Amino acid sequence: MFPVISRRQALQTVSAGFGYLAFSGISTRLAAQQAAGAADKPDTNPLAPRSPHFPARAKRVIFLCMQGGPSHVDTFDYKPQLNRDHGKRGRYGGSLLRSPWEFRQRGESGLWISDLFPQVAQHADDLCLIRSMQCDQPVHPGAMTQMHTGTAQFIRPSLGAWTLYGLGTENDSLPGFVSLSPPAGSSRNYGSAFLPAIYGGSKVGRGGRANRFAAGGTAESVPDIRNARLSKSQQRRQLDFVQSLNQEKLERDEFQPGVEGVIESYELAFRMQDAMPELMDTSNESRETLAMYGAEDGPTANFGKQCLLARRFIEAGVRFVEVTHGNWDQHFNLTQDHKARAEGCDQPIAGLLQDLKQRDLLKDTLVIWGGEFGRTPAAQNGDGRNHNNKGYTTWMAGGGVKGGFSYGATDEHGFEAVENKCHIHDWHATILHLLGLDHTQLTYRYAGRDFRLTDVHGNVMQDILA
Structure with a gap:
């Protein structure tokens, strides 16, 4: 025979289960925040x-x-x-x-x-x-x-x-x-x-x-990833504005690894504009x-x-x-x-x-x-x-x-x-x-x-x- 469970016991068990689920989500989020600790520091x-x-x-x-x-x-x-x-x-x-x-x-x-x-x-x-x-x-x-x-x-x-x-x-x-x-x-x-x-x-x-x-070569055959319509200073101002929006979302929603990745990749892409085409130009070899x-x-x-x-x-x-x-x-x-x-x-x-x-x-x-x-x-x-x-x-x-x-x-x-x-x-x-x-x-x-x-x-x- 199966044990008889009262309605009160069933509700207690279900409510405890929701609590465990909530705790699991909180602990996972805290662990992820801890793992990203270095990234939380703005100067890192x-x-x-x-x-x-x-x-x-x-x-x-x-x-x-x-x-x-x-x-x-x-x-x-x-x-x-x-x-x-x-x-x-x-x-x-x-x-x-x-x-x-x-x-x-x-x-x-x-x-x-x-x-x-x-x-x-x-x-x-x-x-x-x-x-x-x-x-x-x-x-x-x-x-x-x-x-x-x-x-x-x-x-x-x-x-x-x-x-x-x-x-x-x-x-x-x-x-x-x-x-x-x-x-x-x-x-x-x-x-x-x-x-x-x-x-x-x-x-x-x-x-x-x-x-x-991917094969590199002359200056004409390597990717030009610069924006021809904007000067470097204009790009910087545009990027600063976009990054301020991303940073607001990051602060509002706390742990957002996707947003962190976007912030970091945008900054790297800005720096790459000059370095990457020059590096891939093998015409000086x-x-x-x-x-x-x-x-x-x-x-x-x-x-x-x-x-x-x-x-x-x-x-x-x-x-x-x-x-x-x-x-x-x-x-x-x-x-x-x-x-x-x-x-x-x-x-x-x-x-x-x-x-x-x-x-x-x-x-x-x-x-x-x-x-x-x-x-x-x-x-x-x-x-x-x-x-x-x-x-x-x-x-x-x-x-x-x-x-x-x-x-x-x-x-x-x-x-x-x-x-x-x-x-x-x-x-x-x-x-x-x-x-x-x-x-x-x-x-x-x-x-x-x-x-x-x-x-x-x-x-x-x-x-x-x-």
């Missing part, structure tokens, strides 16, 4: 440089994002047994497919790198190959989101946003986080989620392709520099210009720059299309590494290369490979990592990581550590909980630290 710049938790090895990051999943067994993970077992049945079905490209030992370190990247291979002694990467998602959207935010299930701040939140930026006239030609429809990969909006990435170009703005990046013409021109812009951005004080290249998703026609993808980015990446070294920037700039996952050793559609999230390769250079070093390993065919496994959470923890940030301490209170990039996971890969 949310993008001002901040001290790291401990001495940093890297001051800034350039992330070369290879959209689509480049094949590790054809690029940086040499598998001689795969060549010997070509045509045999693979562990999970299908016929094993040997790499169409030869691998060679490069540099004094002797790292094995394939002929797909002959120019990057010349910098083998600067590369730290992480050959035991793993993520939880075997599909592109989920794996890309996890690579950038640590999760595929929820909307969370991106790696770049966390970096900017933790360290601020060194140039208040430029965005602290720039994403050059990100894939279309992937704003979560450079977004700030529940962090204040000012920490989100500024998108330049779209769709994984450089338009004339020497012919030698443009040739080094392959930025003048041919298949390397677009990505070469973007890599050059990445160097110019970090040199000007931008904290985090991401450059997207792809598509590396070859389920068929691997031999031709992987070759074309590599030809489009090999020289620009090598040029970037060389330029950073020449300018003495590589030592404290962390360069990261990688896709959302790798590809299977078994063939698909004859000349193709399927997705593989169980074991793949990324690499880092500069910024306090060991050069000419290989960390972790996949099995003899490259199906999955078997030695020193590195999950995405470990990868994120290590990147933050190189920037002087403790991933367990870099938190933001939201909805009554302290969130972090690595959630409750992640271990720093101590063995790769220089």
Whole structure:
């Protein structure tokens, strides 16, 4: 039998429930206000440089994002047994497919790198190959989101946003986080989620392709974001009026993160009018520099210009720059299309590494290369490979990592990581550590909980630290 509840008891219970709901709303709001405490101070710049938790090895990051999943067994993970077992049945079905490209030992370190990247291979002694990467998602959207935010299930701040939140930026006239030609429809990969909006990435170009703005170039080809109808002083007066209205709303409604974001973004946009077009005008670069990046013409021109812009951005004080290249998703026609993808980015990446070294920037700039996952050793559609999230390769250079070093390993065919496994959470923890940030301490209170990039996971890969 069910217990009998009187009307008085029912009303008491319901009224208490409304009280709990009200308390929950108040506590969430108070917690959010507390988290935004620094922003409440009128003299606090949310993008001002901040001290790291401990001495940093890297001051800034350039992330070369290879959209689509480049094949590790054809690029940086040499598998001689795969060549010997070509045509045999693979562990999970299908016929094993040997790499169409030869691998060679490069540099004094002797790292094995394939002929797909002959120019990057010349910098083998600067590369730290992480050959035991793993993520939880075997599909592109989920794996890309996890690579950038640590999760595929929820909307969370991106790696770049966390970096900017933790360290601020060194140039208040430029965005602290720039994403050059990100894939279309992937704003979560450079977004700030529940962090204040000012920490989100500024998108330049779209769709994984450089338009004339994202590729930079002459003064005529870069964006002119100034208002031709108003003088600088007139714009300032107009902006002051708009900001006074925004400030009134902020004071009236107390915690309004959207309004705070508008105020901060308007001020940044005003300052960017002069700084951004000048920075993106590469016409003053020497012919030698443009040739080094392959930025003048041919298949390397677009990505070469973007890599050059990445160097110019970090040199000007931008904290985090991401450059997207792809598509590396070859389920068929691997031999031709992987070759074309590599030809489009090999020289620009090598040029970037060389330029950073020449300018003495590589030592404290962390360069990261990688896709959302790798590809299977078994063939698909004859000349193709399927997705593989169980074991793949990324690499880092500069910024306090060991050069000419290989960390972790996949099995003899490259199906999955078997030695020193590195999950995405470990990868994120290590990147933050190189920037002087403790991933367990870099938190933001939201909805009554302290969130972090690595959630409750992640271990720093101590063995790769220089």
